[in-house]
Amino acid sequence: MILWVCLWCNLNTGFWNIRVTNNPSGWLTMVRAVLPFGVLPIATFMLLRRRKLHLPSQSPSRYLLLYGAIAALAAMFSPKPMWSLYWSCAFLATIAAAWSAVDCANSLDAARRLLQATWVATFIVAVIIGYQARGTVFSSVASAYNILNDLNGLSRSSGVARWAAVPGLVCLIRAYYTRRRGLISFYLASSAVCFFIVYRMQSRGAVFGALAALVFAFLVSSKLRRYALPFAGAAIVMVLIVESPTTVSNRVSAYIERGQGKTEFYSMTGRTRAYALGVAAFEDAPFLGRGQWTDRLVINEHIHNSLLQALLNAGLFGAIPYLASWFAGWLLFYRLQKSSARVGTEDRIHVMECGTVMMFFTIRALPETTTASYAVDMLVMVAVYVYLECLTVHTSAMRLRRMVQPYYVAPAWTNRPGMAARIRAERQS
Numbered sequence: 001m002i003l004w005v006c007l008w009c010n011l012n013t014g015f016w017n018i019r020v021t022n023n024p025s026g027w028l029t030m031v032r033a034v035l036p037f038g039v040l041p042i043a044t045f046m047l048l049r050r051r052k053l054h055l056p057s058q059s060p061s062r063y064l065l066l067y068g069a070i071a072a073l074a075a076m077f078s079p080k081p082m083w084s085l086y087w088s089c090a091f092l093a094t095i096a097a098a099w100s101a102v103d104c105a106n107s108l109d110a111a112r113r114l115l116q117a118t119w120v121a122t123f124i125v126a127v128i129i130g131y132q133a134r135g136t137v138f139s140s141v142a143s144a145y146n147i148l149n150d151l152n153g154l155s156r157s158s159g160v161a162r163w164a165a166v167p168g169l170v171c172l173i174r175a176y177y178t179r180r181r182g183l184i185s186f187y188l189a190s191s192a193v194c195f196f197i198v199y200r201m202q203s204r205g206a207v208f209g210a211l212a213a214l215v216f217a218f219l220v221s222s223k224l225r226r227y228a229l230p231f232a233g234a235a236i237v238m239v240l241i242v243e244s245p246t247t248v249s250n251r252v253s254a255y256i257e258r259g260q261g262k263t264e265f266y267s268m269t270g271r272t273r274a275y276a277l278g279v280a281a282f283e284d285a286p287f288l289g290r291g292q293w294t295d296r297l298v299i300n301e302h303i304h305n306s307l308l309q310a311l312l313n314a315g316l317f318g319a320i321p322y323l324a325s326w327f328a329g330w331l332l333f334y335r336l337q338k339s340s341a342r343v344g345t346e347d348r349i350h351v352m353e354c355g356t357v358m359m360f361f362t363i364r365a366l367p368e369t370t371t372a373s374y375a376v377d378m379l380v381m382v383a384v385y386v387y388l389e390c391l392t393v394h395t396s397a398m399r400l401r402r403m404v405q406p407y408y409v410a411p412a413w414t415n416r417p418g419m420a421a422r423i424r425a426e427r428q429s
Contacts, residue, residue: 043096063325070318075291084291111390161206168194205367213360289315306365309372
C-alpha cells in the first residue's frame with residue numbers, strides 16, 4: 001500500500017522534474033518524480049520473494065504488463081529514449097505495485113483494501129480540485145470549461161471531470177446499496193456535487209462516459225432499475241413540462257457545441273488532425289512502435305485515443321495485448337456478475353462499482369487515452385482489474401471446494417471419542 005501511495009504522489013510530475021533546484025518545492029517535486037525508479041525494483045523484489053500471486057487465465061493486468069514490456073523495449077527507437085523509459089518504468093511500476101499489494105495469503109482482502117484506497121484517493125483529489133476552482137465551478141459564469149487557468153495549468157476540464165466522475169459513480173452505487181440513512185444522505189450529496197462538476201466542465205468525453213456508466217448501472221443492477229429508472233423518468237417528464245422539447249433540444253445542442261464553429265466541432269477540437277498525424281507516425285514504425293510518449297515526442301501533441309496511443313507506443317505487437325486487456329476485464333466482470341449470488345454483499349457492491357467505473361473509462365478511451373499510458377486513469381483501472389482477478393480466483397476456489405466436499409470421507413480415526421474436540425483445539429492453537 002505504501003508503494004501504491006507513492007505512485008499516486010508521483011502524478012503531475014515527469015522526467016523533466018529530475019533536476020537540482022534551489023527551493024524546497026523543487027526538491028519535493030524532484031523526489032516525487034523519482035518515486036517510480038524506487039517502486040518498480042522494490043515491488044519486483046517483493047513479488048519474486050513471496051511468489052503467492054495467483055491470477056486467472058484471462059488476466060487483464062497480465063495483458064497490460066505484456067503491452068508495457070513491449071513499449072519499454074520499443075523505447076530504443078524513441079526520439080528521447082530516457083523519457084520513454086521513464087514513463088515505461090512508471091507504467092510497469094503501477095502493475096508491479098498492485099500485484100505486490102495482493103501477493104499474500106488473503107489476496108481478496110488486500111484487493112478490497114487496494115480498491116477502497118483508490119476510491120478514497122479519487123474522492124480526496126476531487127474535493128481538493130473543487131475547492132481550488134470553486135470560484136469558477138460554483139460561480140454564475142456560463143461554463144467552467146476554461147478551468148485550466150484556475151488550477152495553474154495542472155488539469156484541463158476533461159481531467160477535472162474525470163476526477164469528479166469516478167467518486168460520483170462510486171458514491172451513487174454506495175447510496176443504493178447501503179441501509180444507513182446518514183450514509184445515504186452523504187453519498188447522494190457527494191454524488192450530486194461530483195456530477196454537477198462534471199456537468200460544469202462541459203467535457204464531452206466525460207459527460208457521455210458518465211451518462212453511459214449511469215445507464216449501464218441502471219440496466220445491470222435490479223435494485224437500481226427498481227428505484228432509479230422511475231426517478232429518471234419522472235425527472236425527464238418534469239423537464240419537458242417546464243421547458244418545451246424545442247427549447248430543451250436547443251439547450252442540449254448549445255451545451256455540446258460549447259460555442260465552437262462547425263469546423264472546430266466536427267474536428268473534435270482538433271482531434272482529427274492529431275489522429276491523421278498519429279496514423280502517419282504509426283506507419284513509420286508499425287510493428288514495435290517508438291515507446292511511451294511517442295505522440296508528444298513525434299507529433300508534438302496528445303493523440304487523444306487509447307488505441308492509437310497503444311499503436312504508437314508499442315506497434316501492432318503491443319496493441320494486441322492492450323486490446324485483450326479490455327476484453328479480459330469485461331469478461332471477468334460478466335462472469336462475476338452472472339455468479340454474484342454466490343459472493344458476499346460487500347463484493348457485489350464492489351463488482352458493481354468496478355463495472356460502472358470500467359464503463360466510464362471504456363467510453364472515455366475513445367476521445368482520451370486510458371490505460372495506454374501512465375496516468376491516473378491507469379491507476380484506477382489497474383486497481384479495478386486486480387480486484388476482479390482476485391475475486392475470480394476466490395470464487396473459482398470456493399466453487400471447486402463445494403464440488404469436492406460432498407465426496408470427501410473423513411478418516412475413521414477422526415470418529416474416536418474426544419478426537420473432534422482435540423482437532424478443533426489444535427486448529428485454534
